[in-house]
Amino acid sequence: MSNITVQTAALQGWTNSPDSRGSIDIVSSCISTIFLCIWSVLCVNIGLPGESASAKVYQKLKLAVLTILGPDFLLLLVVGQWESARKSCCKFKERGIIGWSMRHAFYADMGGFVARTRDGVTWPLDANQLCYLIDEEWIKEPMVSSQIALDKTDIDDRNKQNTLVRVFTIAQISWFLVNCIARGFQRLPVTTLELTTVGFIATTIGVSIFWSDKPADIETQIMIDIDATIPDIYARAGQDDTHYWYDTPLDFLSPEKTYYEVAWRYCLNILSAMLMLHGDQQRPIRRRRDDNYPAVSHAGMVIVGLAGLFSWGSNLVAWNFEFPTILERQTWRACSLILVAAIGVGTLYHEILLVFFPEAKKKACNRFAASKRSIAVYDSKLVPTEEFVERLDRGVKRLVLRLSNLSPNGDPSLTIQLRVLLPALFCGSAYTIARTYLLVEDLIAFRGQDPDIYRTVNWVAFLPDV
Numbered sequence: 133m134s135n136i137t138v139q140t141a142a143l144q145g146w147t148n149s150p151d152s153r154g155s156i157d158i159v160s161s162c163i164s165t166i167f168l169c170i171w172s173v174l175c176v177n178i179g180l181p182g183e184s185a186s187a188k189v190y191q192k193l194k195l196a197v198l199t200i201l202g203p204d205f206l207l208l209l210v211v212g213q214w215e216s217a218r219k220s221c222c223k224f225k226e227r228g229i230i231g232w233s234m235r236h237a238f239y240a241d242m243g244g245f246v247a248r249t250r251d252g253v254t255w256p257l258d259a260n261q262l263c264y265l266i267d268e269e270w271i272k273e274p275m276v277s278s279q280i281a282l283d284k285t286d287i288d289d290r291n292k293q294n295t296l297v298r299v300f301t302i303a304q305i306s307w308f309l310v311n312c313i314a315r316g317f318q319r320l321p322v323t324t325l326e327l328t329t330v331g332f333i334a335t336t337i338g339v340s341i342f343w344s345d346k347p348a349d350i351e352t353q354i355m356i357d358i359d360a361t362i363p364d365i366y367a368r369a370g371q372d373d374t375h376y377w378y379d380t381p382l383d384f385l386s387p388e389k390t391y392y393e394v395a396w397r398y399c400l401n402i403l404s405a406m407l408m409l410h411g412d413q414q415r416p417i418r419r420r421r422d423d424n425y426p427a428v429s430h431a432g433m434v435i436v437g438l439a440g441l442f443s444w445g446s447n448l449v450a451w452n453f454e455f456p457t458i459l460e461r462q463t464w465r466a467c468s469l470i471l472v473a474a475i476g477v478g479t480l481y482h483e484i485l486l487v488f489f490p491e492a493k494k495k496a497c498n499r500f501a502a503s504k505r506s507i508a509v510y511d512s513k514l515v516p517t518e519e520f521v522e523r524l525d526r527g528v529k530r531l532v533l534r535l536s537n538l539s540p541n542g543d544p545s546l547t548i549q550l551r552v553l554l555p556a557l558f559c560g561s562a563y564t565i566a567r568t569y570l571l572v573e574d575l576i577a578f579r580g581q582d583p584d585i586y587r588t589v590n591w592v593a594f595l596p597d598v
Contacts, residue, residue, distance in 0.1 A: 152586045155578050162329045165308050169329075169336040170199050172301040175348040177242040177420040178256070183351075195422050202567060203335035204440040204475060207342075208392065211436055212426035214342040216241060220259035227266070231281040234345040242346070243420040245280065246353050251361040255380040255416035256353070264385050268368055270358050279354055305333050314589040321582050324450050324464070325574040331443040338439050378543040380416045386545075388494055391482060393425035394548045395556045401538035415541075430486075433479055440475040447471065447570060455573075456580030464573060467566035474563040481555060492549065496536070501544040503533050 176191045199206045217237035224232035236259075239245075243256035247265070257265070262280065265271045271280070312330060315322055358365075362381050366372070369384070377383040428436065447468040455461040485492065532550065539546040548556075 153588050154586065155581075158323055158325065158585070159575070159578070161308065162323075162325045165304055165329050166332050168297075168301040168304050169332045170196050172297050173336055173339045173343060174199070175242070175343055175346045176422050178244060178350050178353055180418050181353070188349075191422060198423065199335075200571075202563065203332060203443060204436060205396075207335055207338050207439055208428065208436045209423065209425055210339050210342045211432045212390075212428045213238070213241065213346070215429060215432055216426040217259070217345070220263065223259075223263050227263070229266070229276065229281055235347065236281070238343075238346040239350070241420065242350070244350065244353055245356055247356050247358055249358050249361055249365070249381075253362055253381060253416065256418070256420050257356070257380075257382075258420065261380070261382045261385055262356075264382065265356075265358065268365075270360055270365065271356060275356065279356060301336075305336070309333065311589060314591070318589060318593070320587055320589065321453065321584050323574070323581065323585055324447070324453065324570070324577055327446050327450055328570065328574050331446050334443045334446070335439065338435075378415065378541055378545070383545075387427060388497075389545050390425050390427050391485060391493065391548070391552065391556070393423075394493075394546055395553065395560070396423065396425065397546055398538055398548060398553065399557075399560070401540070404540070405538065430483065433483060437475060437479040440479075441472060444468070444471040444475065454580075454582040455577060460573060460577070463569065467569045470562050470566040471570075474559045474566070478556070478559045478563075481559070485552065492552070493547075496549045497544045497547045500533065500537055500547040503529065 171192075174192055174195050176188070176195055179188055179191060195206070198209075217234050220237040220240070221232060221234055224236075240257065240259040240262055243258075245257045245262055246254060247257050247261075248254045262271070266276060266280075308329065312322055312326060365381065371384060379386075447464075450468070451465060453461070453464075455464065536550055536553070537544070537547045
């Protein structure tokens with residue numbers, strides 16, 4: 133039998149892809165890049181023993197929401213953690229403890245070491261508390277060498293970050309940036325969603341640098357048994373045995389909380405009061421909070437401010453872009469300026485508070501602690517007119533006192549003056565509203581785009597220019 137095929141149509145050789153891209157291609161590329169940028173760099177603190185997989189994902193999702201709300205918030209958190217880890221490395225080096233590295237410091241600050249006293253009090257230590265217990269010889273040398281100054285490979289063995297995910301993220305980011313640059317060379321427009329993605333990429337690079345030594349997805353902790361009771365530790369530290377603590381028994385070692393951490397916790401307490409969030413009020417804490425903002429130096433604040441201006445300043449590139457309506461273009465311009473202004477004003481405002489009013493927050497915390505007792509004092513011998521004025525005055529003081537601290541347990545360290553809070557809330561609200569609008573506009577703008585948006589890059593023409 134002859135093997136002859138009757139050709140009924142002309143054959144076609146190698147065929148190039150159509151010179152266009154669809155809306156779903158742009159949206160899927162941007163969303164996948166943003167997701168990889170966020171998910172691949174997040175390193176949450178160590179959870180409770182036996183914590184379920186869903187609980188771990190939930191903790192990571194909360195941090196991811198913070199990142200979407202404002203990548204600058206995450207970068208501020210990361211820079212603070214890096215500086216805190218660096219300080220602990222200097223402390224351990226001064227004490228001659230060999231082998232303590234940035235990786236050890238991050239592992240400690242994320243709750244890797246857990247103290248257990250003789251009277252059964254257990255809590256996760258941070259590097260500062262760990263150093264104090266070593267200084268006071270509550271943790272002695274054999275334990276320091278065997279359980280604390282671990283070999284870096286021991287911590288790396290606990291690190292479950294998937295290297296393949298990081299490599300894939302780098303590849304995705306690189307391709308996305310090259311494509312945007314190529315479109316710029318060929319005078320092809322990009323969408324506002326792509327500009328937003330570039331902003332996420334800029335933040336991701338900064339987070340990756342400062343968190344390069346922080347382990348990810350660690351589940352195991354090291355138990356440090358202390359042969360003493362809490363009263364014993366307080367007696368040696370010169371603390372009153374009736375000292376009240378809110379997070380851990382060694383709260384007296386913690387530095388003063390920063391303005392931005394207290395403002396952030398204030399907002400979370402508002403949400404908790406609205407039954408939108410439920411905080412863990414167990415005492416002592418069982419895990420280190422992922423959103424504790426350590427103090428950031430002036431240099432660190434400059435880095436965060438410049439990164440924020442670069443990240444959200446990229447939105448200004450779309451100043452003359454085509455939008456479905458003129459109103460949307462004007463609103464985009466306004467919101468882009470609001471973001472840049474909020475970052476700049478917020479950074480400047482914070483530095484002014486630190487430089488010109490360094491003791492203001494500490495005094496406010498002390499007043500709150502004292503006022504909780506003194507406001508209740510009432511003189512029954514007052515005349516009716518004075519009684520009314522006194523009652524009114526005490527009522528106003530109670531209101532101001534309550535508004536300055538919304539923490540459920542009345543932790544004085546979470547006090548913030550209203551004259552400081554109100555400008556911060558104004559800047560934060562303006563930032564959040566502008567940020568939300570830009571994210572929404574990124575998607576709804578696809579109902580009316582410049583036709584050239586859907587043209588693809590001519591790589592044959594672009595490569596010789598590189």
